[in-house]
Amino acid sequence: MSAPIQKSAAKTKAATQVVTANRLDDGVVVYLDARDGWTERLGEAAIIETPEALAAAVAAGKAAEAARVVVESYPIDVARGPEGLAPLRLREVIRAAGPTVRADLLRPTGA
Incomplete structure (x- = not known):
């Protein structure tokens, strides 16, 4: 019989996360801030x-x-980097950057 598979330390460590949503009145991607408000900037x-x-x-999001x-x-997984927080999944990278159809609509992200 083989030994049980053990999870690596990286798999058991809690990920750094933030909560995201879309603002109801205009659909803009927003992130929950420390005051249970919403910000358009991932770095906040x-x-x-x-x-x-x-x-x-x-619970605050709900x-x-x-x-x-x-x-x-x-919630989404993020990593801290030299530029600030960065989403780990491609879907969230795209959402954080803004619309993909017109470069003039891109908004700044980060701190």
Whole structure:
């Protein structure tokens, strides 16, 4: 019988996350900030690193949905880099950059 598979330390460590959504009135991508408000800048998002903080942030997102401020809030994985926070999934990189059809509509991201 083989030994049980053990998870690596990297797989068990909690990821750094932020909560994102779309603002209801204009559809713009927003991020939950430390004051339970919403910001268009990823660099101003509240950083989530514990299960307790994640539960609180998800609850704040759901409360904002109920108040019809945002739609479809959810946590995303991010990494800290020399330019500030960066999403880890391509979908979120695209959302953070703004529309993909016109370069003149791109908005700055980061700190």
